Amino acid sequence: MRLDHLGAIDRSMPVNFEFDGVAYSGFAGDTLASALLANGVKLTGRSFKYHRPRGIFTIGSAEPNAMITLIEGAQRTPNLRASMIEIYEGIRAFSQNNWPSLRHDVMAINDVFSPFLGAGFYYKTFMWPRKFWENIYEPVIRRAAGLGSLATEPDQSVSEKAFAHCDLLVIGGGPAGLLAARTAARAGLDVILADEDTTLGGRLLYEQEEIDDAPASLWLQKLLIELRALPNVRLMTRTTVTGLYDGGTFSALERVSLHMQPAGDLPRECFWRIVAKHAILAAGALERPIAFANNDRPGIMLANAVRGYVNRFGVVPGLKVSIFANNDDARRTARDLMAAGVNVVAILDSRADAPSAENCPVYLKVEILNTEGRHGLTHLRFRHAAGEAYLATDCLGLSGGWNPSLHLACHMNGRPAWNDAIAAFVPSVDMVAGLTTAGAAAGVFSTLGAMRSGQDAALAALISLKVKAPAKSKLRLPDADDATYRITPLWAQKSDTRAWVDLANDVTTKDIDLAVQEGFISVEHMKRYTTQGMAPDQGKSANVLALAYLADTSGREIAQTGTTTFRPPFAPQSIGAMGAGGQKKGFAPERFLTSHAASVSLGAPMIEAGLWYRPSYFPQKGETTWRETCDREVGLVRSAVGVCDVSTLGKIDIQGQDAARFLDFIYTNTMSTLPEGRVRYGIMLREDGHVLDDGTTAHLGPNHYLMTTTTSAASQVMRHLDFVHQAYCADWDLSTISVTENWAQFAIAGPKARALIESLSGQPINLSFMGFVNLQLSEIVARVFRISFSGEESYELAVPARYGASLWHKLIVLAKTYEGGPYGMEALNVLRIEKGLLTHAEMHGRVTAFDLGLSSKMSSKKDFIGRAAAGRAGLLGPGREELVGLIAPVGHTISAGAHLYPTDKAPVRENDQGYVTSACYSPTLGRYLALAFLRDGREKQGQEIRLVDHLRDLDVLCQVENPVFYDNTGERLRG
Amino acid sequence: MRITCPHCGPRDRREFTYYGDKAYLTRPALEDARGWDGFLHLRDNIAGEVQDLWYHELGCAAWILVTRNTVTHEINHTSLIAQLHLTTSQKGTK
Amino acid sequence: MVSLIPTPPLTVPPIFLGACQLATVDLGPLASFTPKKGQESALQAYLATLDLACPPPNHAQSNSTQSVLWAGAAQWFFQGPLPEKLMQFAYVSDQSDGWATLSLSGATAPNVLARLYPLDLREKVFGVGQLARAPLMHMASLLHRTKPREFTLYVFRSMAQTAWHEVKTAMIHVAARGRDGV
Numbered sequence A: 001m002r003l004d005h006l007g008a009i010d011r012s013m014p015v016n017f018e019f020d021g022v023a024y025s026g027f028a029g030d031t032l033a034s035a036l037l038a039n040g041v042k043l044t045g046r047s048f049k050y051h052r053p054r055g056i057f058t059i060g061s062a063e064p065n066a067m068i069t070l071i072e073g074a075q076r077t078p079n080l081r082a083s084m085i086e087i088y089e090g091i092r093a094f095s096q097n098n099w100p101s102l103r104h105d106v107m108a109i110n111d112v113f114s115p116f117l118g119a120g121f122y123y124k125t126f127m128w129p130r131k132f133w134e135n136i137y138e139p140v141i142r143r144a145a146g147l148g149s150l151a152t153e154p155d156q157s158v159s160e161k162a163f164a165h166c167d168l169l170v171i172g173g174g175p176a177g178l179l180a181a182r183t184a185a186r187a188g189l190d191v192i193l194a195d196e197d198t199t200l201g202g203r204l205l206y207e208q209e210e211i212d213d214a215p216a217s218l219w220l221q222k223l224l225i226e227l228r229a230l231p232n233v234r235l236m237t238r239t240t241v242t243g244l245y246d247g248g249t250f251s252a253l254e255r256v257s258l259h260m261q262p263a264g265d266l267p268r269e270c271f272w273r274i275v276a277k278h279a280i281l282a283a284g285a286l287e288r289p290i291a292f293a294n295n296d297r298p299g300i301m302l303a304n305a306v307r308g309y310v311n312r313f314g315v316v317p318g319l320k321v322s323i324f325a326n327n328d329d330a331r332r333t334a335r336d337l338m339a340a341g342v343n344v345v346a347i348l349d350s351r352a353d354a355p356s357a358e359n360c361p362v363y364l365k366v367e368i369l370n371t372e373g374r375h376g377l378t379h380l381r382f383r384h385a386a387g388e389a390y391l392a393t394d395c396l397g398l399s400g401g402w403n404p405s406l407h408l409a410c411h412m413n414g415r416p417a418w419n420d421a422i423a424a425f426v427p428s429v430d431m432v433a434g435l436t437t438a439g440a441a442a443g444v445f446s447t448l449g450a451m452r453s454g455q456d457a458a459l460a461a462l463i464s465l466k467v468k469a470p471a472k473s474k475l476r477l478p479d480a481d482d483a484t485y486r487i488t489p490l491w492a493q494k495s496d497t498r499a500w501v502d503l504a505n506d507v508t509t510k511d512i513d514l515a516v517q518e519g520f521i522s523v524e525h526m527k528r529y530t531t532q533g534m535a536p537d538q539g540k541s542a543n544v545l546a547l548a549y550l551a552d553t554s555g556r557e558i559a560q561t562g563t564t565t566f567r568p569p570f571a572p573q574s575i576g577a578m579g580a581g582g583q584k585k586g587f588a589p590e591r592f593l594t595s596h597a598a599s600v601s602l603g604a605p606m607i608e609a610g611l612w613y614r615p616s617y618f619p620q621k622g623e624t625t626w627r628e629t630c631d632r633e634v635g636l637v638r639s640a641v642g643v644c645d646v647s648t649l650g651k652i653d654i655q656g657q658d659a660a661r662f663l664d665f666i667y668t669n670t671m672s673t674l675p676e677g678r679v680r681y682g683i684m685l686r687e688d689g690h691v692l693d694d695g696t697t698a699h700l701g702p703n704h705y706l707m708t709t710t711t712s713a714a715s716q717v718m719r720h721l722d723f724v725h726q727a728y729c730a731d732w733d734l735s736t737i738s739v740t741e742n743w744a745q746f747a748i749a750g751p752k753a754r755a756l757i758e759s760l761s762g763q764p765i766n767l768s769f770m771g772f773v774n775l776q777l778s779e780i781v782a783r784v785f786r787i788s789f790s791g792e793e794s795y796e797l798a799v800p801a802r803y804g805a806s807l808w809h810k811l812i813v814l815a816k817t818y819e820g821g822p823y824g825m826e827a828l829n830v831l832r833i834e835k836g837l838l839t840h841a842e843m844h845g846r847v848t849a850f851d852l853g854l855s856s857k858m859s860s861k862k863d864f865i866g867r868a869a870a871g872r873a874g875l876l877g878p879g880r881e882e883l884v885g886l887i888a889p890v891g892h893t894i895s896a897g898a899h900l901y902p903t904d905k906a907p908v909r910e911n912d913q914g915y916v917t918s919a920c921y922s923p924t925l926g927r928y929l930a931l932a933f934l935r936d937g938r939e940k941q942g943q944e945i946r947l948v949d950h951l952r953d954l955d956v957l958c959q960v961e962n963p964v965f966y967d968n969t970g971e972r973l974r975g
Numbered sequence B: 001m002r003i004t005c006p007h008c009g010p011r012d013r014r015e016f017t018y019y020g021d022k023a024y025l026t027r028p029a030l031e032d033a034r035g036w037d038g039f040l041h042l043r044d045n046i047a048g049e050v051q052d053l054w055y056h057e058l059g060c061a062a063w064i065l066v067t068r069n070t071v072t073h074e075i076n077h078t079s080l081i082a083q084l085h086l087t088t089s090q091k092g093t094k
Numbered sequence C: 001m002v003s004l005i006p007t008p009p010l011t012v013p014p015i016f017l018g019a020c021q022l023a024t025v026d027l028g029p030l031a032s033f034t035p036k037k038g039q040e041s042a043l044q045a046y047l048a049t050l051d052l053a054c055p056p057p058n059h060a061q062s063n064s065t066q067s068v069l070w071a072g073a074a075q076w077f078f079q080g081p082l083p084e085k086l087m088q089f090a091y092v093s094d095q096s097d098g099w100a101t102l103s104l105s106g107a108t109a110p111n112v113l114a115r116l117y118p119l120d121l122r123e124k125v126f127g128v129g130q131l132a133r134a135p136l137m138h139m140a141s142l143l144h145r146t147k148p149r150e151f152t153l154y155v156f157r158s159m160a161q162t163a164w165h166e167v168k169t170a171m172i173h174v175a176a177r178g179r180d181g182v
Helices: A032-038 A106-112 A132-144 A175-186 A216-229 A303-313 A331-339 A447-464 A509-517 A523-530 A543-553 A596-601 A626-639 A659-666 A714-728 A753-761 A801-817 A825-834 B033-041 C040-049 C109-113 C157-176
Strands: A010-019 A022-028 A067-072 A075-081 A092-095 A160-171 A191-194 A233-236 A239-245 A249-255 A269-281 A285-287 A300-302 A321-325 A344-349 A367-372 A379-384 A387-392 A395-399 A402-404 A417-419 A424-426 A435-437 A500-502 A606-609 A612-615 A642-645 A650-655 A679-685 A691-701 A704-709 A735-738 A743-749 A772-777 A780-785 A794-800 A881-887 A899-901 A914-922 A927-935 A944-949 A954-961 B002-005 B009-012 B017-021 B049-055 B063-069 B075-080 C015-017 C020-024 C030-035 C060-062 C067-072 C075-079 C090-094 C099-105 C131-136 C139-147 C150-156
Touching: A010 A032, A022 A032, A032 A303, A160 A175, A175 A191, A175 A216, A175 A269, A175 A447, A191 A239, A191 A269, A216 A233, A239 A269, A269 A447, A285 A303, A300 A303, A303 A321, A303 A331, A303 A395, A321 A331, A331 A344, A344 A379, A344 A387, A402 A424, A435 A447, A500 A509, A500 A543, A509 A523, A509 A543, A523 A543, A596 A606, A596 A801, A626 A642, A626 A825, A626 A914, A642 A801, A642 A825, A650 A659, A650 A714, A650 C090, A659 A704, A659 A714, A691 A714, A691 A772, A691 A780, A704 A714, A714 A735, A714 B049, A714 B063, A735 C030, A735 C090, A743 A753, A743 A801, A753 A772, A753 A794, A753 A801, A794 A801, A825 A914, A825 A927, A881 A914, A899 A914, B002 B063, B002 B075, C015 C157, C020 C157, C067 C131, C067 C139, C099 C109, C099 C157, C109 C150, C109 C157, C131 C157, C139 C157, C150 C157
Parallel strands: A010 A092, A160 A191, A160 A269, A191 A233, A269 A435, A300 A395, A321 A344, A321 A395
Antiparallel strands: A010 A022, A067 A075, A067 A092, A239 A249, A249 A269, A285 A402, A367 A379, A379 A387, A417 A424, A606 A612, A642 A743, A650 A704, A650 A735, A679 A691, A691 A704, A743 A794, A772 A780, A780 A794, A881 A927, A881 A954, A899 A944, A914 A927, A944 A954, B002 B009, B017 B049, B049 B063, B063 B075, C015 C020, C020 C099, C030 C075, C030 C090, C060 C067, C067 C075, C099 C150, C131 C139, C139 C150
């Protein structure tokens, strides 16, 4: 029911929305919860296990019952709390966990079977017959389990991530947080003040309080004007600080535009990482219930929620409101409601010694015996000081006291301390370095007390940050409510009927009794055995109640029983926000070659090679398969000339008087004997003796070398070089820097390669194999390396990257004149397999130089990285899987990943002799070839081996050969 | 987790690559097989102060020795491994 | 004789969004250098004759046409026409083609950067003239604050397109928030 005179909603802006397909209307500023209550909708969901009818229980983010799915086109977001959804025009909300409807839920049968569904039932049932588990029990349980269901379409919404730094992070914008922020801001600190609510003010938004003898809202507005004007203050509303981490770092989730129709470029949420030198936790406190028979009916709410809906939204959750409490604070609900003209039928106080004079009936020493009303509360039966009574009431405001919201302080495993005076846990002193708690979060409940506490916390932070406090005149506190908090603890009332402790996971006092009975008396065991506290609300309204009940039942003090811990996030946070910007192309940077645009326009499909995009093949008109193109390109290189962009290989510039010495330390072979103008192939090991990478190094000039690495290991090698340099060679005369990006480099390979380069440069070139020379191309100094990855006479021509696109174009045009052309990754791979050359398919991290047949490259005259470990028994000698080539019979396909078996044994694991690392069809030899690792492979050359690929159904007898299939003597290479 | 790079100041942990224990700074003699086994494969699993090697890969590319506590998560000290061999007076501002 | 045409890392017109502008910028020759061992003081003395120096980490030193930027462990960038004599005292490696440089400026530039770099960009911590080696999203980068609301962003040439896209997306999101763009 809506009152027409109270609330901060905008009555001039009606909002139409739907709930379970029924149209309703509310106002701008309403949450779904307040709007539903205004429309008299009490039933909002079904409980997790028993499918009991449930209604709205709280106001704010600790809601355990009213879990909602929002649907917007194909977008579907489940498990949202109704009290946190701000309604906007056209929003469509649905209840969860019911079928076929909320009102008539078939699964409510679970409630009938509740004696069999108590705590831990799944440890004791569904075990027999065994074979029923996989096909019957598990699928049925899976279908019945869970709350909302996911969309089947990818999430279209866009969120963002951001970083923020400050001197002081104030978590919570109520009286404590506001005063903390004000004090620190006036002292000149950079302050971030974050609050989960739509505006700052905390309790001031929900209570009828006066500050300095005027409505609190006036004082609040004045303070906000001051804070907004300060350049050193950032106010973040709709921002939940979700996690506290090491080093003063915090996560926070800002709901940027969830309160509007998705439109335009505004992100839906922003995930913040905040770094603060100091933080003040002023997150307030949360009310807790009392357990009694059938205390979970729709219409039973926390007392502060009842008055909060009246004060903030002008909504009355019932026509005959009652209160049940053990403390004075709950009386506010009765008073606020009566002042608003709402019918308060009774105050039920569990205490014997409590105020009895109010403007409504008051009962003391109350024990609630039962409640009635399946789809909504209708009556209570209770015992009181003077007898028994049966009360007609449709809304019960419940209060067992208040729990300071210290969750964040526990995120790094801090444990709070029990305070008897307020019957609640409070943060222990110095729980978290650099974090102070203030206000209700510290157990200081009155408004004035909270303000003072917030200010004191800020002053303490200023001291620890060595910043001067503001002048005394800037520290004056206003007049505000300073009521004493009086409470007599009451956790549960005796009951033979179920009494709920944790509404979200349907855990009752009977479940805790069972846990104790079965020996699960540790609070950690009770939690996991009963699942209390494990729902999305992390047990915010249930944990203290549960452990207090556990303490009573197991004969211990609360302090003895202790608490479980809270973990981030404080409230559910969407993965889409945490991973914002990381979808699809955003997952990783894309790296493009200078020849990229040209390759694309030539129709080459681009493939991902790490972060790079490289052309796979260049289809010509009439070619219908990639193989056709690849075969042609291989032929092109072997008979004419091919050009290929090889800029992706790592290139490291190494200079210094100790450069040669450094290379000798890194490589297994000797580089220091390499003359200027020459290039040498080398391999480098990890310190454990396995191959890290291979490449060529060129001696460019005095004390100047250029190392190349494979594309995939480029950054690994750079990291390795930096480590070796800084760890072992820190005082050497040495400089290393990556120049991968600075040079565009192209392979020009084939019998016509030399002619092509001479055409390009207009001068003859006379470079022997493994030579290097600078080449003048107009005013540009290019570099030419005569090295080959194809086995043909081949040159790699490097120019500063700005000329890459232009050079590529020229090379393609020139190549055509020699009946050549571009070739891509497929052909590159075939060419190198034909020559037995290695990539990281072979150097996969578990092979040694010995395995690769490169023992001759392991110098015995010098130390090098990996030398000691490479010599270990077991890493060389008989029994090792050695690199071999395999030739398939004509017409047979073989594949990488296939395994090798003796021809006379079954192809099973016990007889496994090795595996294939690279395979291709070789147009040059007219059959499939492969590189493989075969046990003692080198001595098996000439023999047959059985190649089996169970996944692709291949079973082929292959010939074991020298891996250099083509031009074994290297004539074509060195010509 | 934040690590203070001696060059760059306090930075988010994601800028760094973790390598392993400080043991990697001391290569055993070539013939010391036992030493190499320890260097490569044996570590104490300490609840308390440890020293390990981190690379500021997305920052300045310095290798850093980090002294931290695996129980309290405090990071007590960071230093450049390239300067470990220098005396205090030799360590300049560069 | 061949004549090759240079292409910049990125050819896109500048973007103006909200209170922010993004443009490519060509800063001319760039080289990295490391002092030769034992030549550190001689190098400083030489640079002093050019009104320059090797600045400490996170700083830059400029004269009217050249700058020296600290660029990492034992590494500086020399920006501008490279003096031949530098090679006497240091090992030099051309980097002119290795980097793409973007200029981001405007009132909301720091807010845009907050979405890109995990850095403390408050002016009192990262002031005019200061720079940082830090990641732009997942890309190695160098960020230089040249004016209170003006920054130069360096990324690898091959990643220029990704960098442009990331900065532009951040600008769009900041602009969508309205006048303050927090």
